[in-house]
Amino acid sequence: MYPFIWDCYSSKTSLFHGNFSVDSATGVQQGAPLGPALFALAIHEVTSKIKADLNIWYLDDRCIGGDPQTELTNATMIRDSLSSIGLEINNLNVSYSLSITQTSTSLKQASSFKTNSHPSLY
Numbered sequence: 001m002y003p004f005i006w007d008c009y010s011s012k013t014s015l016f017h018g019n020f021s022v023d024s025a026t027g028v029q030q031g032a033p034l035g036p037a038l039f040a041l042a043i044h045e046v047t048s049k050i051k052a053d054l055n056i057w058y059l060d061d062r063c064i065g066g067d068p069q070t071e072l073t074n075a076t077m078i079r080d081s082l083s084s085i086g087l088e089i090n091n092l093n094v095s096y097s098l099s100i101t102q103t104s105t106s107l108k109q110a111s112s113f114k115t116n117s118h119p120s121l122y
Contacts, residue, residue: 005034046081050074 012025028035036059047057052074054065064074079089 005038008034042085043082043087046078046085049077049081 009028012023013029014021015024015029028038039059043060047055047062050064051070052064052066054063056063062078064071066074082089
């Protein structure tokens with residue numbers, strides 16, 4: 001399989017629109033059939049490090065759950081691990097939810113993560 005993937009993505013391709021062309025030199029093009037599988041392979045090591053009672057992924061969509069402190073640790077680990085492989089979390093598409101029954105300490109810690117690390121998280 002690797003030789004096929006290498007053949008598909010090892011050199012730039014030209015994208016055309018009318019008389020204009022743009023070279024696509026990095027990454028997988030939007031809509032490419034191998035894109036989702038390659039993305040899942042790229043983040044597999046990160047997703048396997050998550051320690052949570054609930055850990056469900058579909059490509060780049062995740063649902064993790066557990067106690068607030070563990071989830072804050074997971075969120076930081078995910079952000080840092082993805083950054084180390086050149087990926088960033090789009091903060092406009094992320095939400096965190098805490099149960100009403102959580103302690104005020106947990107809520108304060110979650111609030112500091114949101115405002116100090118990701119100002120656009122809700």
